[in-house]
Every structure is written in C-alpha cells, then in structure tokens.
Amino acid sequence: MAHTSLPSADAGMDAVQRRLMFEDECILVDENDRVVGHDSKYNCHLMEKIEAENLLHRAFSVFLFNSKYELLLQQRSATKVTFPLVWTNTCCSHPLYRESELIDENALGVRNAAQRKLLDELGIVAEDVPVDKFTPLGRILYKAPSDGKWGEHELDYLLFIVRDVNVNPNPDEVADIKYVNRDQLKELLRKADAGEEGLKLSPWFRLVVDNFLFKWWDHLEQGTLGEATDMKTIHKLT
Numbered sequence: 001m002a003h004t005s006l007p008s009a010d011a012g013m014d015a016v017q018r019r020l021m022f023e024d025e026c027i028l029v030d031e032n033d034r035v036v037g038h039d040s041k042y043n044c045h046l047m048e049k050i051e052a053e054n055l056l057h058r059a060f061s062v063f064l065f066n067s068k069y070e071l072l073l074q075q076r077s078a079t080k081v082t083f084p085l086v087w088t089n090t091c092c093s094h095p096l097y098r099e100s101e102l103i104d105e106n107a108l109g110v111r112n113a114a115q116r117k118l119l120d121e122l123g124i125v126a127e128d129v130p131v132d133k134f135t136p137l138g139r140i141l142y143k144a145p146s147d148g149k150w151g152e153h154e155l156d157y158l159l160f161i162v163r164d165v166n167v168n169p170n171p172d173e174v175a176d177i178k179y180v181n182r183d184q185l186k187e188l189l190r191k192a193d194a195g196e197e198g199l200k201l202s203p204w205f206r207l208v209v210d211n212f213l214f215k216w217w218d219h220l221e222q223g224t225l226g227e228a229t230d231m232k233t234i235h236k237l238t
Helices: 015-023 047-053 105-122 182-194 203-222
Strands: 025-029 035-040 057-065 071-076 091-093 135-145 151-162 174-180 234-236
Touching (some): 047 151, 105 174
Parallel strands (some): 057 151, 135 234
Antiparallel strands (some): 057 071, 057 091
16 A cells, blocks of 8 residues: 655654554545545644635544443543544544445444444444444534644534443553543533643533533433434534
8 A cells, every 4th residue: 555655744643643644534525414535534634624625524423321321431642633632422533435334324334433443442342332232313513623733524423322341442542531420521521611630621522512412311311312313413513
C-alpha cells in the first residue's frame, strides 16, 4: 500500500494515530446521510478541508451501560489528534469505507463498526457486545473545532447497549475509564462547567447529554427504549 507522505507540521504526531489518520477511510455523506464518497481520516478532521469542502463524515457514539444502569465513560488518550484527554461516552469513532460497515439496513454497518472499535479501544470482546444488542436511538449532525487545525464535522449515530463486560483499555486510545450513575455524571458536568480539575467533556457528548441522554436513560431503566427511538430525524445541533 502506498503511504501518503506526512506533512512536516505533523512530524510530532504519535505513530499509531498517524497510521490511523492515513490508512482509515471515513465514509463521506451529505446532510441527509446519503453516501457521497470517502476520504482519509486525516482530511476528514482537518478544519481547513471541513470548511473549504464541507466534508461531513459518518460517525457513531456508543453508550454502554452495565446491569446496574451505570454508564461507562472514557477519557481519550493524550496522543489523540482531536480532543486529547477529554472525557466522553464509552466509545466514539467512525464506520470505515468497507463493505461490512457500509450496510445501511437497521444501521448494521455502524453497529459492526461499533463492535470493532469497542475491541480496539477498550478490549471488549465481540461476544460480549453482539451487534444485535445495540439499539440505534437517533442521529445528530454537529461541527466542532478541537484546536486551530483539527476538528469534527460528523453525522453521528447514537447507540445504546446494556451489557456487563470486561474492560481492558488500549493506552494508545484511552487514558482512563469510569462507570457513573446519573448523579455522578451531573457532578462531572458541574466540574466541567466550573473548570475544576481541568476536566473537559467532548462536544458531541455534551450535545447528547444536553439534548437526549437523561430522558433516554429513564426509558432504558423503564424498559421503554423503543418509545425514544427516532432514526428518521437528523438533529442538526451545530
């Protein structure tokens, strides 16, 4: 495979993140989530490209709960190119431009990608998170700069799953993990808002928290998650 030469300004990029940036091909979509092409993870996260070409890619955010309905959070590793060391939901990544992750029916491609990345990032084996146990609840579209150079412009599928799992985080991806109940999450939000302990939350996680998470959490515990599901609407939260 031919490797793209690394721009000199990115020479300090972590080797693992560099490989992913150039080898992973994200799925480009329009604002109605129709596939329009593909491009490298590098280009998809370059704010200059996002702004100039309106590059929008498909993504997913997994919210994994244990049987006590506590939500697993991760802190992104220090070597992540976008949003290093921020706290976020269980797993946030992208389906890739490959046959198994392009299947639109019942968001199967996205669910396949979610299973793959839970293993990559958190060491959660596929048998513990079967693809048919993910519930796609909705889609959001948002744009968020990370720093002057990098950012996100994503059409993000929001997936819930309830499973008791063994977690073995990959240090290239994840700095820390914790399970939280509602009150503990509210305390994290308070600290982030107050700037305490340098705690930061990812912009997509904050959008989901502010718009959907707590009511969906209620439905989850009450066994009525189906009532909350809306895969027809794309919520534009930019």
